[in-house]
Amino acid sequence: MYEEVFKALGEPTRLKIIRLLAEKELCVCDLEEIMDISQPRVSQHLKILKQAGLVKERKEGKKRICSFNREFFDWFMEEFSFFMHRPLHEVEEFAEEVKRMQNLDYDTCAIRRKSLSKKSRINGQEEK
Template structure:
C-alpha cells in the first residue's frame, strides 16, 4: 500500500473480478440511490436534526418547537414542510392545534444509529 494525500491506496493494479461481480449484481437502482441521497440531504441540516430530536422525545406543535429551538414559528413551519415532504414527520389536528411527530419507527432507528455513530469513541 502507498499513501496518496492521506488516503491508503493499493500499489497493485489487480482487478478482483469476483468482488466486482458480487457488488455489481447487488447494486441498487439509480432512483433508490437518488432517493437515499435526498433523504440524507434533508437530514444534513442542523435545525432539522434538532427538530427530529425534539419530536423523538415528544409529539409537539409548531409553537412548542419554536420555543424549544428559540426560532420563529415561520422558520419552524418551513423546516417542518421539508421534513413532511421527505416523509420524516407527520401531523395530526386537534381542534385549532396541529401536532407533529416522527413519521414512523424507521426515523427513530435512523436517528439513533447516527447518534450512536457520532458518540462512539
C-alpha cells in the same frame, strides 16, 4: 429518495427538530419556543421533514401536532444499509456504471487513456 432524506437530515435546525420530536410530539409553537426560533422557520423546516417522510402530522383543534415517524426512519436506515451492502450488479439503476466498470480491467489509467485515444483516432479525431 435517499437524497431527499439525507438532505433533510443534513441541516442542524432540522436535525434538532426531529431529535426533539423523537422525544415527544409537539406543535409548531412548541418547537418555536423550545428552540427559540421564528415560527416561519419552524414551519418551513417541518415541511421539508414531512416531504422526506421523517415527520408525521395530525390535526387537533387549531393545532398541528407533529411527531417523528420512527417506523419510516427505522425502515429507511435498514433499507439504506442494505443498499450499501448489495452487490452492485443487483442494483438496476447502476447498470450503465457496472458496464463501464468492466471496461476498467487494465493495469493503469494511462493504458486505458491510450486505448481511448486510439478510439478517438478511429473516430477521425487526431491526437495532438
